[in-house]
Amino acid sequence: MPRILATVEHAVRLLELFDADHTEWTLSDLARHVAQPTSTVHEQLTTLCETGLLTRVSRGRYRLGWRLLKLSSALYGSLPWYPPAHAAMERLARRTHLLAFLCVLDGARVLCVARSVQGRDGPPVAGELDFELPAHATASGKLLLALAGRPLPYPAPVFTERTVTTAAAWDAEATAIRQHLHAVTADEWANGTGGLAVPIRGEHGVVLAALGVSLPTPRLRESDMLLRALRDAADEVSWHLGYRAPIRAGNSEH
Structure with a gap:
């Protein structure tokens, strides 16, 4: 798989871990769930936060970002x-x-x-x-x-x-x-x-x-x-x- 496609796939896997029962994740927990090094996952999380798809909250935890709400509104509007x-x-x-x-x-x-x-x-x-x-x-x-x-x-x-x-x-x-x-x-x-x-x-x-x-x-x-x-x-x-x-x-x- 080309590197760019693999990167996107890994980002999607991270986003899919967030649901009604798991609204926040730590870096270490995410890395364990996707079976990747914490340094790699941290790089992906940083990118997702910069794009607004995730947001970093206190104590090194991550939540879904507001940009997803915009995307979901656009989807349902279509x-x-x-x-x-x-x-x-x-x-x-x-x-x-x-x-x-x-x-x-x-x-x-x-x-x-x-x-x-x-x-x-x-x-x-x-x-x-x-x-x-x-x-x-x-x-x-x-x-x-x-x-x-x-x-x-x-x-x-x-x-x-x-x-x-x-x-x-x-x-x-x-x-x-x-x-x-x-x-x-x-x-x-x-x-x-x-x-x-x-x-x-x-x-x-x-x-x-x-x-x-x-x-x-x-x-x-x-x-x-x-x-x-x-x-x-x-x-x-x-x-x-x-x-x-x-x-x-x-x-x-x-």
């Missing part, structure tokens, strides 16, 4: 579907009292770009803070892969005994997802956690994102009610964005 989808996600969370989220397909990766901050109760579920989700073991991932006509990721890591890991099983499930336009998981990423997801579409039916909820597996007995809530929320956003779902004879689902 996505006209994001504000109405985010508002619908929050309403869904209040209505269902579950963790709701928006996910997108980025190449082969499934990224969680927003999570609800209110309305949720109940025990913790898997993936509450993850940015990149396992595409073959989450409802949003399965939905986005199936609607994009993507194969099962290879290799497909095994998380539980219910994780889908064979092409035949995936092909059958992907066909069902495309037919019913929703995805369900139960104990596939972690035992005790399930998920439901439906698509948000833009004009001409383009799939923009997955709107989903994560929940304790026993609550999947409420899946009919939850799917109605999900579809109501997603359809409202899709309609706002100009999508008009075709009416299918003999089937009220859309």
